[in-house]
Amino acid sequence: MNPLAGIEATVGKDMLHKIQTSKILLVGGGGIGCELLKDLSLSGFRHVEVIDLDTIDISNLNRQLLFRSQHVGMPKCTVGCQVAHDMVPELEGGESDNLPEVIYKAHHGNVCDASKFHVPFIQQFNLVLNALDNVEARRRVNRLCLAAGVPLVEAGTTGYLGQVTVIHKPSQVACYECKTQETQKVYPICTIRSTPSMPVHTIVWGKELYKLLFHSKEGESMLYEDLEGEEPSTYMESVMKLRKLLWDEGTDPKAIAAAVEEVLQALYVTEIQKQLDMGRYKAAKKTPTPLSNDTLQKGCSSSEDCASASTTNIWSTEHCVAQLVDCVCMAAKMPRNEVLESFDKDDDMAMRFVTATSNLRSHVFGIDPLQSLYSAKGIAGNIIPAIATTNAICAGLQVLQCFKILKEQILKGDNRDGLDLKDICKYINCIRNNTRNGLYITASQLEPPNPNCFVCKNANIPLTLDVNEFTLELFLKLILKKRLGFEEPTIILGGDFIWEEGDGADSEEYESNLKKVLSKLPCGGIQHGSVVEVDDASQNLTIQVTVTHQDVWEGDEVDDNPFIVGDAPPHRHEPPRKETAEPPPAAAAAKPATEEDGDDDDDDIIVMIDEDEAKAQTENGDKKRPALDVEGEAPAKRAKTSHDDEIEVIEID
Ligand SMILES: Nc1ncnc2c1ncn2[C@@H]1O[C@H](COP(=O)(O)OP(=O)(O)OP(=O)(O)O)[C@@H](O)[C@H]1O
Numbered sequence: 001m002n003p004l005a006g007i008e009a010t011v012g013k014d015m016l017h018k019i020q021t022s023k024i025l026l027v028g029g030g031g032i033g034c035e036l037l038k039d040l041s042l043s044g045f046r047h048v049e050v051i052d053l054d055t056i057d058i059s060n061l062n063r064q065l066l067f068r069s070q071h072v073g074m075p076k077c078t079v080g081c082q083v084a085h086d087m088v089p090e091l092e093g094g095e096s097d098n099l100p101e102v103i104y105k106a107h108h109g110n111v112c113d114a115s116k117f118h119v120p121f122i123q124q125f126n127l128v129l130n131a132l133d134n135v136e137a138r139r140r141v142n143r144l145c146l147a148a149g150v151p152l153v154e155a156g157t158t159g160y161l162g163q164v165t166v167i168h169k170p171s172q173v174a175c176y177e178c179k180t181q182e183t184q185k186v187y188p189i190c191t192i193r194s195t196p197s198m199p200v201h202t203i204v205w206g207k208e209l210y211k212l213l214f215h216s217k218e219g220e221s222m223l224y225e226d227l228e229g230e231e232p233s234t235y236m237e238s239v240m241k242l243r244k245l246l247w248d249e250g251t252d253p254k255a256i257a258a259a260v261e262e263v264l265q266a267l268y269v270t271e272i273q274k275q276l277d278m279g280r281y282k283a284a285k286k287t288p289t290p291l292s293n294d295t296l297q298k299g300c301s302s303s304e305d306c307a308s309a310s311t312t313n314i315w316s317t318e319h320c321v322a323q324l325v326d327c328v329c330m331a332a333k334m335p336r337n338e339v340l341e342s343f344d345k346d347d348d349m350a351m352r353f354v355t356a357t358s359n360l361r362s363h364v365f366g367i368d369p370l371q372s373l374y375s376a377k378g379i380a381g382n383i384i385p386a387i388a389t390t391n392a393i394c395a396g397l398q399v400l401q402c403f404k405i406l407k408e409q410i411l412k413g414d415n416r417d418g419l420d421l422k423d424i425c426k427y428i429n430c431i432r433n434n435t436r437n438g439l440y441i442t443a444s445q446l447e448p449p450n451p452n453c454f455v456c457k458n459a460n461i462p463l464t465l466d467v468n469e470f471t472l473e474l475f476l477k478l479i480l481k482k483r484l485g486f487e488e489p490t491i492i493l494g495g496d497f498i499w500e501e502g503d504g505a506d507s508e509e510y511e512s513n514l515k516k517v518l519s520k521l522p523c524g525g526i527q528h529g530s531v532v533e534v535d536d537a538s539q540n541l542t543i544q545v546t547v548t549h550q551d552v553w554e555g556d557e558v559d560d561n562p563f564i565v566g567d568a569p570p571h572r573h574e575p576p577r578k579e580t581a582e583p584p585p586a587a588a589a590a591k592p593a594t595e596e597d598g599d600d601d602d603d604d605i606i607v608m609i610d611e612d613e614a615k616a617q618t619e620n621g622d623k624k625r626p627a628l629d630v631e632g633e634a635p636a637k638r639a640k641t642s643h644d645d646e647i648e649v650i651e652i653d
């Protein structure tokens, strides 16, 4: 019996032959990647190459079906390729002899490595499948495929939700970067500081409290207040005292324990009572209740073993107090450089600290439910558990899109540019609650490119900054690399080179420009109205940036170096205009960047904004379509488009 008879009956002889002779590149060998490898091999694909940078972790085994416990520690791509290779069905009677050899080739590395994965590499393949979990890598593959003219079948899942789409420049369809990738949830600062109402608010507060105690620069925490300033919160003095003791070497552990008790008293009793006395919570739905002195004292004198406390049970308030004392005393004993400056969900002490501190605050503010360490970790790290079934469904849908592309390639022969997938492929959504028509999987037409997309439409980028404060170094790091995804930028001003890097570049020649502010660069410098050209040969990308100079914004420290990519708002500190129905400029809520932004923790998708900005955002509504995969954030529902009425059931044609 021919093991591929089923496939042949479904797709036809010519298509099966195309499947057997095509070359496929798969980027990412994790949850979706394993499903894809299984689907591809069982469908008869004989040449598949996989790029993945990771090794197999024990936590992957529940859903990454090609891996077993003996594979833990080995590269995902190597094991995935071996297992999938052995699953490719061979035909009986030597019929497979006329077919190309079965090659499942692993590339253990980062797809952003321009020395290995470049446009000519991509051009070897009939199509590329993405099974990634982060924006940076997706952005890179998007650009490589656009430059190479190779179709990309992109997918992402978040819990029960999944999306699949096809990107192909010659087909004039939207690319991955045509829409802003929303990666941050926004909470007003005042909610976090004074009026929390949800567990996530107290967890964010706990992370900031961690920073206030352990970060080398206390000002990095949004809870920081200057003791010399106007009416600092009552806890600032005791927190600063504890910080000093922690930073001084050889402090008596008893002094630390006493100082922690003082901080707890100030945070959960004195400050709350002060706010109540000032009538702050008169109109609030729930009035906070200060922590009882009895709980504080019992917790502080507890001798429970905190390090091995349950991670799945909810700790009592007394135990939370004991945990905080234990965490701070433990940090005091550690060498300074071993205590993390900012919270990391994978650091045991940091996680115990944040669980305890946020639960005490939730208790005081009557916020339900209190969290176990395990569930607090989910919220703090914004983890939505991956669901194997969603991955399997999306991978299957990706392979169906592959069939459509390959069928079109049979019709168009070798003419890469003649391929038009606009009306062939679909944008597919997997949803948790069915549509009015009872569908859980919906498909709509691929959207056209965004005319303002600088990646696929070479649109000019407006950039607003202070040219007398911004150095070339910051321009490269914060704007070109971090914000715009350039790998090896070359900067040209009025026809002359200002900066060059990458293969064969003579960066040393331009080294002296790095520390210069933009207006003082050679060739007349970058001034108000200058048009700067930036090339990146590694991704065949050339852009033009039109610079608008704006003096350092009122109220901002020069060191914060704010900038706005996109249309600048009339004035960043202008109050929201209530009467206007006009949507805000795309970048109006852009967060001022600091140099530290480059070290952002990927898990930290929560930002704080001030009340005015928060109101402006809610009043104007969020018009963005959610990202294909927003790490850890439910893509909710796709914004309604003109195509949404054309929902259809997926079928193989
Ligand atoms: N820049 C990159 N280059 C190559 N592979 C990448 C890159 N970024 C991510 N990946 C790979 O993409 C895969 C994504 O798979 P998945 O979302 O299942 O993540 P995971 O790390 O396996 O699971 P989890 O994060 O849930 O533990 C991972 O195997 C990861 O190694």
Ligand SMILES: [Zn+2]
Binding pocket: 174, 175, 176, 177, 178, 179, 449, 450, 453, 454, 455, 456, 457
């Ligand atoms: Zn685009």
